[in-house]
Amino acid sequence: MTTPHLLVDPTKVEANTTRLHDHLTALGSTLRLHVKTAKSVDVAKIVFRGGTGPITVSTLHEAEEFAAHGFTDVVYAVGIAPDKLDRVRALRAKGVDLVVLLDNVDQARAAASAGVPALIEVDCDGHRGGVLADDPALLAIAGALGDGVRGVLTHAGESYYCRTEEALVEAAEHERATAVRAAETLRAAGFPAPVVSIGSTPTAHFARDLTGVTEVRAGNYVFFDLVMAGIGVCTLDDLALSVVTTVIGHREDKGWILTDAGWMATSRDRGTADQPVDQGYGLVCDRDGHLIPGLLMTGASQEHGVLSMRQGPLPHLPVGTKLRVLPNHACATAAQHDRYHLTTGDTAWPRLNGW
Amino acid sequence: MTTPHLLVDPTKVEANTTRLHDHLTALGSTLRLHVKTAKSVDVAKIVFRGGTGPITVSTLHEAEEFAAHGFTDVVYAVGIAPDKLDRVRALRAKGVDLVVLLDNVDQARAAASAGVPALIEVDCDGHRGGVLADDPALLAIAGALGDGVRGVLTHAGESYYCRTEEALVEAAEHERATAVRAAETLRAAGFPAPVVSIGSTPTAHFARDLTGVTEVRAGNYVFFDLVMAGIGVCTLDDLALSVVTTVIGHREDKGWILTDAGWMATSRDRGTADQPVDQGYGLVCDRDGHLIPGLLMTGASQEHGVLSMRQGPLPHLPVGTKLRVLPNHACATAAQHDRYHLTTGDTAWPRLNGW
Incomplete structure (x- = not known):
């Protein structure tokens, strides 16, 4: 599948959904799902267990x-x-x-x-x-x-x-x-x-x-994001959404790894810039979703991402390596795409963009 | 037509195109148009006078x-x-x-x-x-x-x-x-x-x-934007692209006018924040494209814009008033939309988003 693209882990969406459902039920209230984050009927069907709440x-x-x-x-x-x-x-x-x-x-x-x-x-x-x-x-x-x-x-x-x-x-x-x-x-x-x-x-x-x-x-909680993790509403493990990208080059003189996911794929949202820990354009994981400690997406042009380390040497990530970027703001990052690919390999979920 | 939406003035696209064409011709070179800004066959047809350069x-x-x-x-x-x-x-x-x-x-x-x-x-x-x-x-x-x-x-x-x-x-x-x-x-x-x-x-x-x-x-020059005007590559009159929005409310206690164009319509791009004059999320014009002096889009959530004055009292813009916002970065703002509406009222031009 070509990069960049959005990737969703449906088991994390289910877990996030169950957690809030149980919390609201215990307090005697109910959810009115905000669909602005996912803009996806498929996500809403998970939230409502196949129904239409x-x-x-x-x-x-x-x-x-x-x-x-x-x-x-x-x-x-x-x-x-x-x-x-x-x-x-x-x-x-x-x-x-x-x-x-x-x-x-x-x-x-x-x-x-x-x-x-x-x-x-x-x-x-x-x-x-x-x-x-x-x-x-x-x-x-x-x-x-x-x-x-x-x-x-x-x-x-x-x-x-x-x-x-x-x-x-x-x-x-x-x-x-x-x-x-x-x-x-x-x-x-x-x-x-x-x-x-x-x-x-x-x-x-x-x-x-x-x-x-x-x-x-x-609404945001179906995916969560780095801003929510920074506030303390979720952990990094709860983040269900990422942008998959490919390494296209290196600038060893600058300490950069270049990728094919720029702001067109992540959005320009830098919500963590105002938080105690600025996560750049996002934290970087390997293709299976495991965080690569210290590696951040620190720069973006339209179709180029720049990865660099908070400190220490760059990991060895040759041209062609696939990575996942965890976004600052799920609503904004998802809005740059027209569908969600799934970690399960099932058929992609479409998004309802536009007005 | 519903708001927010993108609006293009094709006569400005033509003037911007002619200016660069003449400049490059005088220097004995030719243009390879970057289509990443407009992502529009219709815009390219203007640039190449109906041809396919x-x-x-x-x-x-x-x-x-x-x-x-x-x-x-x-x-x-x-x-x-x-x-x-x-x-x-x-x-x-x-x-x-x-x-x-x-x-x-x-x-x-x-x-x-x-x-x-x-x-x-x-x-x-x-x-x-x-x-x-x-x-x-x-x-x-x-x-x-x-x-x-x-x-x-x-x-x-x-x-x-x-x-x-x-x-x-x-x-x-x-x-x-x-x-x-x-x-x-x-x-x-x-x-x-x-x-x-x-x-x-x-x-x-x-x-x-x-x-x-x-x-x-x-590529950017087909539309230009506030960043380019800030650098001095164009004047505000050359800007061919804007976001049309509707006033939905007022917060007089805060000096705000609220609109229905948030960052989903403008993008999160704040390129002028690094320039000598920060233009917020954009300068505001009336529905015909005349600048309203001192009025800026200073805040954005997903589907809400906040307008306020650099100084002085807010102009009288009742609920329902249509306005145009001139964007920081045409490439990023246009990317939030799937088509361009035209000041001429002609059929909208589609955009080629995605990878």
Whole structure:
């Protein structure tokens, strides 16, 4: 098979899935899988044991394609652009319970007049969009939505910057408490708001209490990556995704091994650059997935990778050697490819790229 | 049309093409278009005025697809992995003059035994691979290739870090002189080495003399981008590529406008971060392409963009407003999409992604 290409170990996807399932079950909650990381019906089928559970999407293209495969309980978790409501209505007319997200009155009026139900985005940590739980805008938006208020949604995006277990547990509890408070405000004002949706891969794993929460969203955890390992959400052994590459040359004068996987194959994502241990463009494993100690992908042009050692001499890796690179950010690396090859040798899984 | 999507102004592609064509013609050389930026047969047809001129590819997939459209003079400018030679031979058997690139004896032996001609990569600035022009390895590689020596290829990749016109002119001359010197070494040893191939978008535009050079490679210049404008190779008016996005919300407390174009649409490339003026994830224009002074895309998550001002108050851009973002790096941004929409409203141009 030509290099570079993506490789997935399905047994690791299963183990990651079981771990989060058991954790959420013990806390009395359930998963709404975020399909934005894998964008793969095959991965979702592993998560739902062959079934079609509730999903979160990041694009309407994902919503349409997953709906065609029987996934009819869908939250589109990017603030709705009003001119996308026609596509939303078309899916709803086919029986898909597609719910949108919004955080302002303009969007709420548009959703209400299109007859599309919505979750109100609540900001728990200043990460991105959303209204604050005690902002009067919450009730103004609900008023504009009327019967279309489905509930609230919060995403603790800043949990990616937590550095201790204590901080992660606290971020998870703050995410929960903020969402529940906002839902209670809506209910006190007469809006039923049945859904309280929270989640991020770090907080989903470090939640100790999910009282009042009706669903937890996570997606990255199906593969995990070096950023998640750096936060402490997983170990390097849990990483299910890698980029397979071939050695094409050496620059002994510079301490470099050159490969045929550049940023086109890994993405430009350098999420670990902000972490205590910068892993470059990725850690390097042999073709069977065993880490080669100290070897990093330190440079990338479009179709060239540069490998070098943190310290010490380069290992002997002749031209033609196959290697695996563990990525910084699974969502970004996978997005550079149109399919997943499998360690089992089974038929590749397609990805649903685009909008 | 849904957002985000890529938008190309074909009149700017034509103007960029004419400018480089005239420059190279005046210096007595010709272009070998690098198709890795646009990955588009339609763009190549503009460059070659409807014809099928010589091209450079970054993947064998590009070689195969362009060959199917009549482009039969092709250099694959990534060091060859020996197990890719079967695909190269299959194309050559169809009449495509596909030439590979290499910089070591292992590759040269493999190419020779496959009967595939090659250019020897020469390093002029320590950017990536290649042998130094005075390294005895040059003749050892030629010896292993035998009749397969087609010539030399150099890429002044470090020219991206030049900050003055003088430095760019010097980088271009050094690229030329290094390649010519290596070719003369080969010829003195009895290898005909008819091809002397050099190029990068900055040096192609700042070359003052191309004596001894038989072809110049460039690709980014068809679109240009903020990195090229920062180097001084083009003006902001020359940028032919943008990402169209929709405003989905505001965080007045933070000075943010939120959009539906995140890093999935722009890529994670932040090439201007290393330049004197950091342009964030991109400069922002209105829907017609007029710059909105001071407005930048300063943050990105997967499907969310954050816009903010360098200084001063945010402009009034209500929910639903369409905007264009000018990218840092056209090659990387275009790679996030499968087609180009056109300012003329004509049928979209497909891209040839993958390997």
